[in-house]
Amino acid sequence: MEGQKLKKQALTKNDGKFSNLFWYAVAFSAIFSVWAVMNPTSLTTTLWGLIYKFHDNFNWLVISMPLIICILSFALAFSKYGQIKLGKKDEKPEFSTASWLTMLFTAGLGVGLVNFGVAEPLVHYLSSPLGLPGGFDKVTAAKNAMALTMFNWGIPAWAIYTISGLVIGYFTYHRGAKFLPGTPIEEGFKDKKWGKGLGSLTNILAAGASALTLAASIGLGVFQVKNALKAVFNWELAGVQSSLIILLFIFLSYTIPAISPINKGMKIIGDINIYLVIGVLIFTFVIGPTRFFMGSILTTFGETIKTIVPLGFNVYLFQDRGWFNDWPLTTLVWWVSWTPFLGIFIARISKGRTIKQIVLASIIIPTLFIIIWFSVFGGFGLLNDIAGDGSIAKYIAENPNDVYLSFIMVLQQLPAFNIIGLIFIALVVIFLATTATSAAISLSMMTSNGVENAPPYRTFIWCIIMVTIASANVVTGTLNGVKAVAVFLGVPYMFILFLQIAGMIRQMRKDYKEGAL
Amino acid sequence: MIEGIGLDKALMAAQSMGQSVIEASAIIAVIVFLVWTVKLAME
Numbered sequence: 001m002e003g004q005k006l007k008k009q010a011l012t013k014n015d016g017k018f019s020n021l022f023w024y025a026v027a028f029s030a031i032f033s034v035w036a037v038m039n040p041t042s043l044t045t046t047l048w049g050l051i052y053k054f055h056d057n058f059n060w061l062v063i064s065m066p067l068i069i070c071i072l073s074f075a076l077a078f079s080k081y082g083q084i085k086l087g088k089k090d091e092k093p094e095f096s097t098a099s100w101l102t103m104l105f106t107a108g109l110g111v112g113l114v115n116f117g118v119a120e121p122l123v124h125y126l127s128s129p130l131g132l133p134g135g136f137d138k139v140t141a142a143k144n145a146m147a148l149t150m151f152n153w154g155i156p157a158w159a160i161y162t163i164s165g166l167v168i169g170y171f172t173y174h175r176g177a178k179f180l181p182g183t184p185i186e187e188g189f190k191d192k193k194w195g196k197g198l199g200s201l202t203n204i205l206a207a208g209a210s211a212l213t214l215a216a217s218i219g220l221g222v223f224q225v226k227n228a229l230k231a232v233f234n235w236e237l238a239g240v241q242s243s244l245i246i247l248l249f250i251f252l253s254y255t256i257p258a259i260s261p262i263n264k265g266m267k268i269i270g271d272i273n274i275y276l277v278i279g280v281l282i283f284t285f286v287i288g289p290t291r292f293f294m295g296s297i298l299t300t301f302g303e304t305i306k307t308i309v310p311l312g313f314n315v316y317l318f319q320d321r322g323w324f325n326d327w328p329l330t331t332l333v334w335w336v337s338w339t340p341f342l343g344i345f346i347a348r349i350s351k352g353r354t355i356k357q358i359v360l361a362s363i364i365i366p367t368l369f370i371i372i373w374f375s376v377f378g379g380f381g382l383l384n385d386i387a388g389d390g391s392i393a394k395y396i397a398e399n400p401n402d403v404y405l406s407f408i409m410v411l412q413q414l415p416a417f418n419i420i421g422l423i424f425i426a427l428v429v430i431f432l433a434t435t436a437t438s439a440a441i442s443l444s445m446m447t448s449n450g451v452e453n454a455p456p457y458r459t460f461i462w463c464i465i466m467v468t469i470a471s472a473n474v475v476t477g478t479l480n481g482v483k484a485v486a487v488f489l490g491v492p493y494m495f496i497l498f499l500q501i502a503g504m505i506r507q508m509r510k511d512y513k514e515g516a517l
Numbered sequence: 518m519i520e521g522i523g524l525d526k527a528l529m530a531a532q533s534m535g536q537s538v539i540e541a542s543a544i545i546a547v548i549v550f551l552v553w554t555v556k557l558a559m560e
Contacts, residue, residue, distance in 0.1 A: 057540055057543060057544055061551075189557070498551070498554050501558070502554045502555070502558035505559075506558050506560060509558075
């Protein structure tokens, strides 16, 4: 009782002032943001040079990492540790299973589902060694393209997210530690001299990376909304003013839910998001070539199961390095760069659930949905090339750095494009809002000394910081710099993730021996 | 002059060897890190 009181007092005291981490994280984000605005070419060239160098030397590690994490996650789920609950033994889950899955899914996927829903399979079809350049016929190349897409978006991505949530959740809800990315290292390696220092460094890196990653996504979102408005209404919105107005809308759409209580704001926006996603999916499924979609879903499901292991151990020796660097390797590192805030967020919403439940639900269910999503939209794009006029593939081949419009091109082929186009714009904004909301909540928790419910004003400050970085880059047209930083930070964070996992397993084994489980 | 005595080729070879050694060292360091991480987890 006394301990509880002391803990409460400590948290209240910490809530009133900014932790050092807040200032370090702001300084960290500011340095890279200023560099991105002042000299974007130097930043982009330097960082992409380093990322490619890393890919060249460590592709064997990056490509096999998600499968190793996946095997480890399932091994944990079905071991004696699988029944460990994140929380007290009699703790009930804070959110219903449907709401939990919705929040997990919408925060984790983000706007990429729309940006790459059509484009990604077509890129692999047009430029991968398993696609047309590899000498495969169109049908085999299409099947391989779907398998490659599933490798980038399916089980491997969700295994990375899931483990990042588990490592935080185990220490916070099971052992009562702080909601900080450095906690698994600090607590798991308490007896090591370097544990505390590395834990603090992890916190700074994680907070800075989260702010920059989200700022890049918000900035990109502005251009996506502009593109969508042009495609749907034929509005030509040139100039900075229109960009700033769109940015203001995006800012409001994530700030309002972020400063509301999590069971209201984030839950409501997550629900709206999933309704829109399912609405667009069902509309396309019913109005489009339904028979083809059913075949596409089944084939993709089969290809996913058949190819996940071989693809996880394929570094395309003697083949095109450009595609391998730009797509599979960069995508996997990109997922890792999202884990600093997604790990905190997944842990926060998974209170009261067992490790087994979390692993099974958060890896399998989103993957099944992704199979359906890409089979419908990506399948439509491939069908357009194999049996149609090939306009979508042609557009992607001619605009390899601006593939986002391909999703609208699919919707344009359906009837009632004016209505579905409007829903599409709403979907882009809501997707961005959901991800930015979860990031602002996580950042606020991190910089409030790791409390479960951070004060709303601090969340608001993070919302302002993210939009400020995004607006600086939108105004100066220097988004590539921040984007490069976001991917680059995924590289060191990958090694941190390994240490976090080791810290969790170490602590679990210790707790088991001491009878604390 | 340098070309005449083949020093340029020797420099290039040394540079290429140096780069190979740096890259190999980085790869070995990462392998050691991974083994160490597993050892830490199993402690």
